[in-house]
Amino acid sequence: MSFVEYSECIQDGDVVIVFLGHESMMPLQVQKGAQTQTRYGAIRHSSDLIGRRFGSKVTCSKGGWVYVLHPTPELWTVNLPHRTQILYSTDIATITLMLDLKPGAVVCESGTGSGSLSHAILRTIAPTGHLHTVEFHAERSQKVQEEFRRHRVGHLVTVRNQDVCRQGFGVEGVADAVFLDIPSPWEAIVHAKTAIKRQGGRLCSFSPCIEQVQRSCEALQAAGFCELSTVEVLLRVHEARSVTMALPDFGPQEDHAHFNPAPSNATATLKTATPPREMAAHTGYLTFATKERE
């Protein structure tokens, strides 16, 4: 198992995502001889997981069942241990598209945080690209390195435990793209410029507040970046369902020559798709910019 390559069967040491039912999942590291308790009973790793195909339905000791899924960056994003705020798939999709990330790309990122975005970047740039990610919090940088190793993507990423605003990314002229998710991105813009290739590249900065965006845009312009644009991405999920509605009664037919009124108790069942009354809205602003060829 690797987060960048699909495997057929579960092996000792793999990470699997246990799907317990609608919107309930948990990550699990497979270990010969171990057991994991769920609300449906125990999962015995040796007999229930090792050698089984990813996607299998596994019956737990109390008779209930779960699905064991191959990990993906999207599943990791909704299952990872939160050490910080993280980026979610809606923003990640836009970042991946607008930074033109693809296999072989070299990317610089800071901060690494909980590694939600990092895993998505790694899957996109594999098998020949590289991610240089900078995190100044020592424990976070150590934990995320362990996860990269466990997820068998360690060869695609270098984690540096340093302050990106003071020490930069530790590389010069190699990056196709730079991504910033730090409180003061304007302080890292000159280092981003240094990290990007002489042929040019793209930059994205994620900030929750518009004041941060304003300062970042000033720093981007001062550093000679062009094509600045800021977007906010909102996801609206429509719920599809059947509804039964009373048909309107327009009274006796002779009064409504052009209508065909329904009997007063008539109903119709319709399919509808309704937007939610409430939704998770603002996450942050994504500011994009281009460094032109030097």
Ligand SMILES: C[S@@+](CC[C@H](N)C(=O)[O-])C[C@H]1O[C@@H](n2cnc3c(N)ncnc32)[C@H](O)[C@@H]1O
């Ligand atoms: C919001 S989190 C990043 C979350 C990450 N994008 C994800 O999807 O999991 C911000 C991280 O940036 C780190 N950070 C803040 N300022 C930094 C700096 N100047 N240099 C390096 N890391 C920094 C913080 O320690 C924190 O872990």
